[in-house]
Amino acid sequence: MRFNVFIYILPGLSDPIKPSPAIMPSSKLRRFNFLSATLFGILGLARAATSAECCALVSQLSANMVFMPNTFTYATEQADFWSSTEQLSPSCVFFPDTPEKVAEAVSLFVQNDCKWSIKGGGHSAIPGAANIHHGILMPMERLKRFDISDDKKTVVVGAGNLMGDIYEGLDPHNLTAMIGRYQQVGLGVAVGAGFSYLVNENGLAVDNVINYEVVLANATIVNANATDNPDLFRALKGGSNNFGVVTAFTFLTVSTEGSVYGGILYYNESYLDRVSDVIYDYHVRFNPIAYNKAVNAFPEIFQGWLDIPTYGNTVHNRQYYDLSVELENGFPNGLVQEQRVFTVYADAQLYKDLWAHFHVWCQGYQHIPGFYGLHVNMPITARAVHEGINKGGNILGLEGAGNRTLGTIYFGVSFNNLEDIEEVLPAHDEFVKSMIALAESRGLLHRYIVDTGDYSYSMLTYSGFDQPVIESYGPENMQKIVAVQDAYDPDRVFQRLVPGGQKIPVPT
Numbered sequence: 001m002r003f004n005v006f007i008y009i010l011p012g013l014s015d016p017i018k019p020s021p022a023i024m025p026s027s028k029l030r031r032f033n034f035l036s037a038t039l040f041g042i043l044g045l046a047r048a049a050t051s052a053e054c055c056a057l058v059s060q061l062s063a064n065m066v067f068m069p070n071t072f073t074y075a076t077e078q079a080d081f082w083s084s085t086e087q088l089s090p091s092c093v094f095f096p097d098t099p100e101k102v103a104e105a106v107s108l109f110v111q112n113d114c115k116w117s118i119k120g121g122g123h124s125a126i127p128g129a130a131n132i133h134h135g136i137l138m139p140m141e142r143l144k145r146f147d148i149s150d151d152k153k154t155v156v157v158g159a160g161n162l163m164g165d166i167y168e169g170l171d172p173h174n175l176t177a178m179i180g181r182y183q184q185v186g187l188g189v190a191v192g193a194g195f196s197y198l199v200n201e202n203g204l205a206v207d208n209v210i211n212y213e214v215v216l217a218n219a220t221i222v223n224a225n226a227t228d229n230p231d232l233f234r235a236l237k238g239g240s241n242n243f244g245v246v247t248a249f250t251f252l253t254v255s256t257e258g259s260v261y262g263g264i265l266y267y268n269e270s271y272l273d274r275v276s277d278v279i280y281d282y283h284v285r286f287n288p289i290a291y292n293k294a295v296n297a298f299p300e301i302f303q304g305w306l307d308i309p310t311y312g313n314t315v316h317n318r319q320y321y322d323l324s325v326e327l328e329n330g331f332p333n334g335l336v337q338e339q340r341v342f343t344v345y346a347d348a349q350l351y352k353d354l355w356a357h358f359h360v361w362c363q364g365y366q367h368i369p370g371f372y373g374l375h376v377n378m379p380i381t382a383r384a385v386h387e388g389i390n391k392g393g394n395i396l397g398l399e400g401a402g403n404r405t406l407g408t409i410y411f412g413v414s415f416n417n418l419e420d421i422e423e424v425l426p427a428h429d430e431f432v433k434s435m436i437a438l439a440e441s442r443g444l445l446h447r448y449i450v451d452t453g454d455y456s457y458s459m460l461t462y463s464g465f466d467q468p469v470i471e472s473y474g475p476e477n478m479q480k481i482v483a484v485q486d487a488y489d490p491d492r493v494f495q496r497l498v499p500g501g502q503k504i505p506v507p508t
């Protein structure tokens with residue numbers, strides 16, 4: 001078995017980024033109540049509509065935005081998901097192209113009890129996170145706004161941009177943003193958590209959003225930032241699709257020297273232990289480093305990676321866009337994908353043992369067509385957490401880690417056929433539970449005790465369908481989340497009518 005390690009060496013800034021206060025123009029609150037009333041008169045029904053009726057209603061907003069199952073556009077969109085478990089049977093696909101169209105549609109959906117899904121880049125592995133059976137699939141992909149500010153310190157991106165679009169737009173300006181690392185991934189990342197190339201210096205993707213433009217359940221379009229709707233702003237930094245449809249994100253940018261030195265290193269499995277040590281070393285030693293210079297060779301701190309023989313090395317000086325394209329190779333759409341995640345305190349021996357156990361476990365599934373196991377261990381350094389706090393704070397509940405580096409432990413499986421789900425997925429779940437128990441037995445599990453149970457922080461963007469993500473943010477954050485829900489969505493529209501993804505738990 002061979003495995004890959006991704007290395008990014010980060011060109012650009014000599015100084016760490018100074019967080020600028022997140023100041024946005026005062027919120028433009030555009031009310032659509034008048035419109036809803038009109039629509040209800042023209043289009044509405046006196047009872048809850050069937051999904052077919054919902055499609056007919058929304059197509060009256062604009063016929064060329066709605067596609068039915070017998071069309072090529074529907075078929076293409078329905079298949080455009082990373083995991084085949086996300087390829088469901090929506091009644092129609094509705095592509096809004098402005099925030100106002102989203103607001104009109106939300107008004108219509110609420111009044112007629114229409115269920116819908118919100119799709120960014122379709123890269124969640126959770127069935128139904130961004131797609132829906134017998135409801136309306138609403139991809140964001142026509143919301144393609146892309147505006148770099150005059151001072152180049154921020155960029156506004158429409159919710160339909162993928163990571164590749166954003167890198168491609170920023171590269172020519174010697175800028176980059178804290179988003180995700182892979183070309184085809186969408187902006188679900190920036191309402192979940194978000195590992196970028198520069199996470200250590202700048203914090204998670206959610207920490208680098210300074211404004212969310214959101215359509216709320218009452219069909220108003222609001223800005224959520226440090227001064228306008230600050231409670232909603234904070235809750236969106238991890239709250240996913242639970243509070244509204246985000247139509248645009250404003251990100252802080254970071255200056256670069258025009259390129260990144262990065263790529264993939266390939267090692268043979270016989271070096272697993274040594275690579276694991278280098279990963280640990282990188283997680284903890286990287287902590288004080290703010291490295292963002294244009295280079296043509298590995299700086300000293302990365303020497304450990306080169307001391308281990310590689311059988312392939314694609315690291316070179318390039319554009320961020322180019323790097324994001326290379327990383328996407330090997331992660332095609334349309335296979336069965338399942339993933340699980342938990343969080344530990346960085347520990348060299350645990351890192352080795354997790355690799356070794358997974359390696360053995362995977363041997364038992366080699367007979368499954370297309371079987372592929374993926375273990376990723378991504379650091380959340382104390383510095384990254386601190387950056388998040390400096391930039392206004394999120395609701396992920398990571399502050400308690402103090403000076404210790406956290407390891408985000410991901411185990412994923414991938415294979416060709418849905419019929420193998422029964423054999424692989426329950427066993428994968430059991431395996432991951434045993435690894436959580438292992439970490440716990442060594443006192444290395446990052447955990448919260450909530451009155452409903454005992455949770456390890458589970459990063460939403462890498463979570464499994466039944467992992468209790470929102471609870472894992474800790475009791476204080478849970479309270480804040482419910483308070484925001486009470487204030488912005490008292491009728492629980494985004495709970496009832498947007499059922500997919502990681503939802504706020506319903507009290508029993």
Ligand SMILES: Cc1cc2nc3c(=O)[nH]c(=O)nc-3n(C[C@H](O)[C@H](O)[C@H](O)COP(=O)(O)OP(=O)(O)OC[C@H]3O[C@@H](n4cnc5c(N)ncnc54)[C@H](O)[C@@H]3O)c2cc1C
Nearest residue numbers: 120121122123124130180181186187188194195241246501
């Ligand atoms: C190949 C691959 C590479 C990845 N690389 C990275 C990486 O480098 N860094 C990282 O942090 N993560 C990474 N991820 C994980 C990724 O962040 C999550 O899968 C994320 O949820 C994907 O967002 P999306 O928009 O593509 O997904 P979708 O499945 O479209 O959306 C995910 C969830 O977000 C909600 N959502 C999306 N857009 C909006 C919106 N505008 N308003 C409200 N809710 C919305 C959806 O309803 C859904 O529940 C990767 C995943 C894959 C498969």
